Amino acid sequence: MGSPSAIRVEGLKVAYGVRGGFFRRGLSSVRAVDGVSFEVAPGEVLGLVGESGCGKSSLGRALLRLVPVTAGSVQIDGLDFLALRGEALRRARPRLQMVFQDPYGSLDPRMTVFDTLAEPVQAHEALTSGRVAEQVYNALEMVGLTRAAARRYPHEFSGGQRQRVAIARALILRPLALVADEPVSSLDVSVQAQVLNLMKTLRRQLNLSMLFISHNLAVVRYVSDRIAVMYLGKIVEIGPREAIYSRPRHPYTEALVSAVPIPDPRRERGRVHIKVTGEPPSPIDPPRGCAFQSRCPLATERCRLEAPVLESLGADGHAVACFERGPGKV
Amino acid sequence: MEPILDVRDLKAHFFTRRGVVKAVNGMSFRLHAGETLGIVGESGSGKSVSQMSLLRLLPSPPLKIVGGEAFFRGKDLLRASDAELRAIRGDRISVIFQEPMTSLNPYLRIGAQVVEPLLVHRKMTRAEAWHEAEAALDRVGIPATRNALDAYPHEFSGGMRQRVMIAMALTTRPEVLIADEPTTALDVTVQAQILALLKDIQRETGMAIVLITHDLGVVAGLADRVLVMYGGRVFEEGSAEQVFYASRHPYTMGLLRSTPRLDVDTEVLPSIAGVPPDLARVGEGCPFFERCPVRLPQCSLFPAAREFGSGHVGYCHWKGEGSPWEVPARFVSKG
Numbered sequence: 001m002g003s004p005s006a007i008r009v010e011g012l013k014v015a016y017g018v019r020g021g022f023f024r025r026g027l028s029s030v031r032a033v034d035g036v037s038f039e040v041a042p043g044e045v046l047g048l049v050g051e052s053g054c055g056k057s058s059l060g061r062a063l064l065r066l067v068p069v070t071a072g073s074v075q076i077d078g079l080d081f082l083a084l085r086g087e088a089l090r091r092a093r094p095r096l097q098m099v100f101q102d103p104y105g106s107l108d109p110r111m112t113v114f115d116t117l118a119e120p121v122q123a124h125e126a127l128t129s130g131r132v133a134e135q136v137y138n139a140l141e142m143v144g145l146t147r148a149a150a151r152r153y154p155h156e157f158s159g160g161q162r163q164r165v166a167i168a169r170a171l172i173l174r175p176l177a178l179v180a181d182e183p184v185s186s187l188d189v190s191v192q193a194q195v196l197n198l199m200k201t202l203r204r205q206l207n208l209s210m211l212f213i214s215h216n217l218a219v220v221r222y223v224s225d226r227i228a229v230m231y232l233g234k235i236v237e238i239g240p241r242e243a244i245y246s247r248p249r250h251p252y253t254e255a256l257v258s259a260v261p262i263p264d265p266r267r268e269r270g271r272v273h274i275k276v277t278g279e280p281p282s283p284i285d286p287p288r289g290c291a292f293q294s295r296c297p298l299a300t301e302r303c304r305l306e307a308p309v310l311e312s313l314g315a316d317g318h319a320v321a322c323f324e325r326g327p328g329k330v
Numbered sequence: 331m332e333p334i335l336d337v338r339d340l341k342a343h344f345f346t347r348r349g350v351v352k353a354v355n356g357m358s359f360r361l362h363a364g365e366t367l368g369i370v371g372e373s374g375s376g377k378s379v380s381q382m383s384l385l386r387l388l389p390s391p392p393l394k395i396v397g398g399e400a401f402f403r404g405k406d407l408l409r410a411s412d413a414e415l416r417a418i419r420g421d422r423i424s425v426i427f428q429e430p431m432t433s434l435n436p437y438l439r440i441g442a443q444v445v446e447p448l449l450v451h452r453k454m455t456r457a458e459a460w461h462e463a464e465a466a467l468d469r470v471g472i473p474a475t476r477n478a479l480d481a482y483p484h485e486f487s488g489g490m491r492q493r494v495m496i497a498m499a500l501t502t503r504p505e506v507l508i509a510d511e512p513t514t515a516l517d518v519t520v521q522a523q524i525l526a527l528l529k530d531i532q533r534e535t536g537m538a539i540v541l542i543t544h545d546l547g548v549v550a551g552l553a554d555r556v557l558v559m560y561g562g563r564v565f566e567e568g569s570a571e572q573v574f575y576a577s578r579h580p581y582t583m584g585l586l587r588s589t590p591r592l593d594v595d596t597e598v599l600p601s602i603a604g605v606p607p608d609l610a611r612v613g614e615g616c617p618f619f620e621r622c623p624v625r626l627p628q629c630s631l632f633p634a635a636r637e638f639g640s641g642h643v644g645y646c647h648w649k650g651e652g653s654p655w656e657v658p659a660r661f662v663s664k665g
Contacts, residue, residue, distance in 0.1 A: 051517035051518065051519065051520075052517055158605040160605060161605075188372035188373055188544065188606070189372060189544070189546075189585060189588055189589050190372060190584065190585060190588050190601065190602040190606075190621075191601075191602075191605060192588075192590075193588040193589075193590070193599045193600065193601035193602070194601040194602075194603070196590070196599060196601075197598065197599060197601055215517070215518070216590075217518070217592050218547075218589075218590040218591055218592040219590050221590065221591075221592060221595070221596075222590040222596055222599055241595075242595075245592065245593075255519055256518060256519060257592065259518040259519045259521065259522040260518050260547065260592045261521075261525075261545065261547030261548050261550060261551045262547050262550065262591060262592055262593050263546035263547045263549075263550050263574070263586065263589050263591065264550055264574065264591075264593075265550040265551075265570040265571055265574050265575075266571070267550075267593065268547065268550040268551040269550075269551065273522055273526075275522065275523070275526070276519050277523070279487050279489050279490075279517075279519075279520060
């Protein structure tokens with residue numbers, strides 16, 4: 001075997017208990033993540049796309065054990081992350097870090113940037129205050145902020161700068177892998193490009209693996225090597241970036257890619273938009289069979305009864321979960 | 331052809347304890363029947379405040395209109411009485427907002443909300459209004475069954491709620507629809523449905539649409555004319571083709587090239603350094619000055635309108651050729 005995957009996820013399930021209606025006191029559950037498997041190689045960026053409620057954020061959080069996992073395993077650098085307890089877990093945590101959408105919500109408003117960055121270092125490494133300061137300043141420099149930024153509070157920064165602070169905090173313990181959940185979605189376009197470029201540069205410099213979660217397919221195309229498409233708790237298609245955007249196989253991926261408007265009037269007006277009707281079904285009561293069948297133009301009787309699994313389409317790692325578009329189908 | 335809406339040098343400022351925030355600092359535009367005008371800009375550009383201030387939809391104070399004129403069918407909205415404005419707003423000019431959940435009343439059934447503009451503006455009987463409401467819901471793709479009319483907003487998905495908002499906005503057959511980020515809160519597949527719906531309705535009714543959005547892709551698909559705003563100022567106005575393919579404004583050109591695209595692989599996405607200005611501190615100069623690669627000494631005064639092409643107007647002192655973003659740093663004037 002070659003080098004182990006940085007992230008290896010197998011059969012992961014996340015379910016939340018929800019209260020039924022007023023008269024239905026019983027607890028039902030939302031299967032937010034419903035049996036997901038994938039790997040991310042060292043230094044690779046896997047983009048995870050899907051619409052709201054598809055489970056992409058739950059999946060990202062599950063990797064860091066921020067939400068309870070009901071089944072499956074997560075290996076980080078060969079280490080069984082979900083089985084770890086106590087001190088072993090504490091020592092493993094720095095390997096996988098997270099960047100959230102809203103840096104204003106994920107940074108403590110009462111802490112200076114210095115304290116925000118020093119905290120994880122002090123918690124995980126026994127260092128002199130001088131060495132801690134050195135690490136803080138290095139991290140700031142890495143994300144393009146000056147030493148002067150260390151004395152300031154989150155509210156004194158613009159959205160883009162705050163996200164830089166959040167990235168510095170995620171990287172200060174030199175993680176192997178990063179889960180980035182909509183990291184640029186609250187930023188304006190001109191600033192968004194700055195943060196995306198920073199993430200691309202850091203990934204190259206640090207050989208960082210990344211699970212990059214976003215609803216924005218154009219942003220994901222820019223940063224990812226491979227893409228996974230999620231729908232109602234399942235990965236319905238996964239493959240190299242080029243394959244997903246140029247040769248999508250799953251009817252949902254096709255619809256998703258065709259629905260994203262392109263900032264180019266002639267091209268946009270000449271495009272054929274594949275229309276899907278309706279909206280995703282509720283994950284509380286998912287349909288039997290394929291999750292997409294209620295909106296799928298290709299759905300057959302079989303799709304209503306049986307759930308398709310991911311099947312490989314070739315050597316390039318492109319795989320799709322669809323009876324009508326699987327291997328051997330046109 | 332006479333424009334439906336003719337806005338000249340609109341200035342709308344917020345008077346806050348921190349100082350005067352010049353949210354809209356001189357905006358002019360014309361809207362013609364049947365056309366879609368896309369207003370694009372980043373947050374704080376003034377794109378939304380400009381339209382909301384025309385209709386007095388923002389609390390005053392702190393907002394105050396400090397200058398300009400806005401003629402709707404010859405009537406100056408800025409000088410209309412509250413009663414006159416109420417008769418126009420929600421009737422001849424309708425608005426839909428980004429977040430339909432906050433603009434629908436959570437305590438009222440859908441039906442009761444859709445009939446309201448008809449009862450208020452058209453003085454219809456309840457029966458007539460309900461009949462119209464059913465037709466309006468049907469037109470936006472909601473089968474007007476008892477179930478739909480009796481439902482509360484929270485029982486609908488985001489896409490369905492936005493359909494309800496559109497139905498409400500259209501019951502009175504407005505001449506102008508102001509759509510403020512109408513699909514920003516929606517998923518892309520649902521966004522595509524809503525945009526197609528707006529296009530269809532416009533084709534049927536001939537209403538004009540002001541589409542406020544930060545999404546250049548949405549504008550590319552829908553807008554006939556495009557107006558680019560930044561820091562409370564209009565930077566450029568022209569046909570969609572002119573603005574996307576023949577822009578002469580450094581900001582527009584920078585914005586276009588820093589937008590990630592779905593249809594092409596990009597190795598390095600050029601960004602615009604710096605951050606948007608603090609609107610409490612902008613003076614009479616160009617608000618893009620700090621971030622502009624070709625700033626000039628004369629940029630300390632905001633430029634007058636200049637023809638970039640026929641029907642294509644820009645506001646920039648720079649008159650160079652090609653893209654200002656290719657200019658090597660050492661040749662850039664520091665102003």
